[in-house]
Amino acid sequence: MNEQIYRLNCYVENKPGVLARIVGLISGRGYNIQTLNVGPTEDGTVSRMKIDILGTEKVVEQIILQLRNQVNVIEVTSRRM
Amino acid sequence: MNQNAKRTGAQALVESLAKAGTEVLFGYPGGQALDIFNCLTDAKFPFVLGRHEQGCVHMADGYARSTGKPGVCLVTSGPGATNTITGLATANIDGIPLIVITGQVPMSLIGTDAFQEADTTGVARGVSKHCFLVQSADEIPEIVAEAFYIATHGKPGPVVIDIPKNCQQALTSAQYPERVSLRAYHPESAATSAQMNRLAKLINEAERPVIYAGGGVIASGAAKDVATLAHRAGIPVATTLMGLGSFDERDPLSLRMAGMHGTPAANWAMNDADLIIALGVRFSDRVTGKISKYAPKARIVHVDCDPASIGKNVSVALGIVADVKDVLTTVLSRVKSATHPEWTSKIDGWKKSHPVTWSQMHPNVIMPQAVMEAIDKATGGRAVMVTDVGQHQMWAAQHFRYSIPRHFLTSGGMGTMGFGIPAAIGAAIARPDHKTVAVCGDGGAQMTFEEVVVAVEHKLPVTFVVINNGCLGMVRQWQELFYGKNYSGSILTVRGRAANERLEQDLKYDYLPDFVKLAEAHGAEAYRVIDPAKLDATIARAVRSKKTTVVEVIVEPRANVYPMIPAGKPVSEMVFK
Missing domain, CATH: 3.40.50.1220 (TPP-binding domain)
Structure with a gap:
């Protein structure tokens, strides 16, 4: 159970409540967000979120799958830092 | 209708709900939902008034479980909305499609701690598939269409639409869309x-x-x-x-x-x-x-x-x-x-x-498992069985032979006590062609018994069977098996309570309520069975009745659910008694 920092790169619809849903999904599992960076993309209706979390590979995979299930999430990728 | 004709957001909502296929709306009114309620009298679908918002959501849930179509529920802001949370969580974990519409204070008052203001989408987020906070009347038809799409595509689930009062009142000419296209949500997936x-x-x-x-x-x-x-x-x-x-x-x-x-x-x-x-x-x-x-x-x-x-x-x-x-x-x-x-x-x-079986513990006391067999016999195994949560839920699963999809409705993932009575009402409204039987424990029955009046009012021939063992049976069973028989908080009778809960023993009743009187006060036909010899006949009579019936069955309180694999243990540690 090796905990490592993963950076999640999320492209989401720029709508109210989206950030709260994503952050809630992660914090609700007891995981702490280390860094959070939200900003616009060239397409004003899409935001990009960079989220660094400390977790095991299995948990992070599960979080990514749950994030992809969200109605306003367009794409999620991740890499180990 | 003239494409440019304007009507209020509330009218647009009711019209959109009808277009989305709403057959019946469950709900409870309040200040911030009044504009919507004002249009319901002209709606194409009937309204069923529950007695508590939790009951309303479970009714919509029972409707959804028995038909596969989304159940629709309307409540007011603040406490109305927060009372739906248990129902949302229940539907969410079991993947049941629901649309829950909540009134909200006007946008100008959001964030001011206004009367009956709660951050509904904030509270509901973790227990729903998706939440919408309407920002303009013009969005309402599209959001309704999207909500029904989201509720029924991918893994189904509950969707909340929170509508501030000013958006209900504002005029809009927005039309219900012919098709839904969501930019980010494409749950369809096929095997290669x-x-x-x-x-x-x-x-x-x-x-x-x-x-x-x-x-x-x-x-x-x-x-x-x-x-x-x-x-x-x-x-x-x-x-x-x-x-x-x-x-x-x-x-x-x-x-x-x-x-x-x-x-x-x-x-x-x-x-x-x-x-x-x-x-x-x-x-x-x-x-x-x-x-x-x-x-x-x-x-x-x-x-x-x-x-x-x-x-x-x-x-x-x-x-x-x-x-x-x-x-x-x-x-x-x-x-x-x-x-x-x-x-x-x-x-x-x-x-x-190793069949799943049971044996009589005392010759004069009804075993709860026998009640399930009596229901199976009386309905030819064809009833829509709705359960509450606890021991009786497991006995209902074990001692009734299921053969038809959507004929066993239960809160599986959330284990929500109080689910059974209202869910059975929703199911009975949805499927008048089938006999609906709700099985509840005495604990769960007391959580939502007020909804029985809804069944009576609508003349639903539902049979509510209250398996009364005078305790919270599943809690008691775990305390017996894993907590050294320390029955803390689980005994409902006056006698037998733990020392810190001891009650005076000179009460007229050892255990309240009297479910027969309670049922009669709600307008239902009521029976009580104590004698094992009269069980089958009483259940059969209640099931045949065209009225709403409540049968209180006094059962063996020491009965446990077996077989059991204790939590977190492997199959090899299955216990049989």
């Missing part, structure tokens, strides 16, 4: 041909296969396809609690329910299998027990519409994200006709040596 070939190969090569069918089979309408596959390839079928009814339990290939209180045959077959074909299940901890010891000899194929569900709890040899029915109809042509005589005779041996 390679996955299908691999699945067929695994099935054709298996020597000890088991099909493990869950609620997803029922949601996808795939029960017939499961039966076809099972019969063609000679595969025994176990179900989850949520999957009861997805395979005829009277079929020789049925292993019945698996899990903590499942049949020994189902659990031992999974433990011994070389292939588990898991269809629309979550691998809940209530089924797997100790995860490292679960199905040690099996390769697991997991078919589910939810990508997050595959590999979440158990590692799988083959995961297929797709609709169960689509997968089964495609794979069938590649599956060879087969039987596994050695395997099925081993299983038949387990069924004979």
Whole structure:
């Protein structure tokens, strides 16, 4: 159970409540967000979120799958830092 | 209608709900929903007034579980909205499509701690599939269409639409869209041909296969396809609690329910299998027990519409994200006709040596399991059985033979006490062609008994059976088995309470309420049975009645649910008594 920092790169619809849903999904599992960076993309209706979390590979995979299930999430990728 | 004609947001909402297919609306009014209620009298669908918002959501849930269509519910802001949270969580974990519309204070007052203001979407977010906070009347028709789409596509679930009062009042000419297109949400997924070939190969090569069918089979309408596959390839079928009814339990290939209180045959077959074909299940901890010891000899194929569900709890040899029915109809042509005589005779041996059974503890006291058998007998096994949560829920699962999808409605994942009575009302409204029987414990019945008046008002011939053991039976059972018989907080009678809860013993009654009087006060026909000899006749009489009936059955309080695999333990630690 090796905990490592993963950076999640999320492209989401720029709508109210989206950030709260994503952050809630992660914090609700007891995981702490280390860094959070939200900003616009060239397409004003899409935001990009960079989220660094400390977790095991299995948990992070599960979080990514749950994030992809969200109605306003367009794409999620991740890499180990 | 003139495309440019304006009407209020509330009118647009009611019109959109009708266009989305709403057949009945459950709900409870309040200040911030009044504009919507004002238009309901002109709506194309009837309104059913519950008595508590939790009851209203469970009614919509019962409607959804028995039809597969989204249940729709309307409540006011603040406490109205927060009272729906338990119902949302119940539907969310079981994947039940709901639309819950909540009134909200006007946008100008949001964030000011206004009267009956709550951050509804904030509170509901963690227990719903999606939440909308309407910002303008113009959005309402589109949001309604999107909400119904989201509720019913992918893994179904509850969707909340929070509508500030000013948006209900504002004028709009926005029309209900002809089709929904969501930019980011595309849950449809199909199996690849390679996955299908691999699945067929695994099935054709298996020597000890088991099909493990869950609620997803029922949601996808795939029960017939499961039966076809099972019969063609000679595969025994176990179900989850949520999957009861997805395979005829009277079929020789049925292993019945698996899990903590499942049949020994189902659990031992999974433990011994070389292939588990898991269809629309979550691998809940209530089924797997100790995860490292679960199905040690099996390769697991997991078919589910939810990508997050595959590999979440158990590692799988083959995961297929797709609709169960689509997968089964495609794979069938590649599956060879087969039987596994050695395997099925081993299983038949387990069924004979370890049936799920019970025995009388005292000759004059009714055993709760006998009540389920009496209901099965009185309804020919064809009733829509709705349960509450606890021991009676497990006995209802064990001692009634299910054969029809959507005929066993239960709060599986959330285990919500108080679910049974209102869910049965929703089911009875949805399916007037079927007899609905709700089985509740005395604990759960007291949580939502007020809804019985709704059944009476609507002349629903529902039979509510209250299994009264004077205690919170499942809690009491765990305390007996795992907490040194320290019955803290679980005894409802005056006698027998723990020292810190001791009550004066000179009360007129040992236990309140008197359910017969309570039922009569709610306008229902009521019966009480104490004598085992009168059980069958009383249940049969109540079930035949055209009125709403309540049957209080005084049962053996010491009865426990067996077999049982204690939480977190492997199958080998199954206890039988």
